[in-house]
Amino acid sequence: MTLESFHTTELAERCKSALLILQDVLNNGNVISKKDFEEAYGLVIFNSQGASVGAGGEVGSGLVMARHAKGDWSLPSAVxxxxxxxxxxxxxxxxxxxxxxxxxxxxxxxxxxxxEYGMQFAAAAGPLGIKIEVEGQSMVQRATKSEGVYFGWTVGATHFKENKDLNAKFYGKEVAAREVLRGEIQVPEAGMNEVRSLWDFLTLLEK
Structure with missing residues (x-):
């Protein structure tokens, strides 16, 4: 999986990075199946980094999208x-x-x-690695690739939080993540090429 940075001040750039990661998932035949995408209610794509010596933490950023009743996908919300x-x-x-x-x-x-609370196992050395989360983690399937040198397991809590400043910059006003994900926000002109490319690829994954 391509390790793309989401530490950007533009939501459109996060859409580009999300597309590259999704393409890598498809090209490498990763663990997420066509059926998983078809049955998904939501999708979150993010980049994270952290360190641990007995105790530790991670910080990351990315975007989340929701599937609507008609099968199409929502606009992205920064997280x-x-x-x-x-x-x-x-x-x-x-x-x-x-x-x-x-x-x-x-x-x-x-x-x-x-x-959300749960246990995670991780092992990484150089360009290859795995990361598995169990017991209470919010996923149907999760595709992950790690870099660095990391071994062991931890028990802790993961939290996703909406990035209100980034969303406001992209949508031209203050919006709540639930408004974006439920389709209550008008589509902005700026950045829509990147969003449409992401939508098109999600549609491709289900064919």
Whole structure:
């Protein structure tokens, strides 16, 4: 998976990065299946980095989209990600991730903004690595590739939070993430080429 940076002040740039990560998922035959995408209620794509020596944390940023009743996808909402945990782990981990979410988990993480608790295992060395999350993590499937040197497992909490400033800059006014994801916001002209490219590729994944 291509490790793309989401630490940008433009939501349109995050759309470009999200597209590259999704393309990498498809090209490498990763764990997310066509059926998973067809049944998804939401999709979050983000980049994260962190360090651990017994206890540690991660910070990341990306975007989230929701599927509407007619099968099309919402506009993107910018999000930030944090993880704090403890356990026998050591190293530095940098990874890009795609989560395909069921309705209940999507509502919990991105509408109600509830922290999720669970256990995660990670192992990374050089350009290859894996990261697995279990017990309470909000996913149907998750595709992840890590870089760095990192081994061990931790128990902790992951939290996704809407980036209000980035959303306001893209949509031209202050908006709530739930408004964006429920289709209550008018489509902006600026940045729509990047959004449409993302929509087109999501449609391709389901064919």
């Amino acid at each position: 930030s990600q944090t993880y704090v945990g403890g356990g026998p782990s050591f190293g530095v981990n940098v990874y890009s991730s795609v989560r395909v979410l069921k309705k209940e988990e999507f509502e919990k993480c991105f509408i109600k903004q509830i922290r």
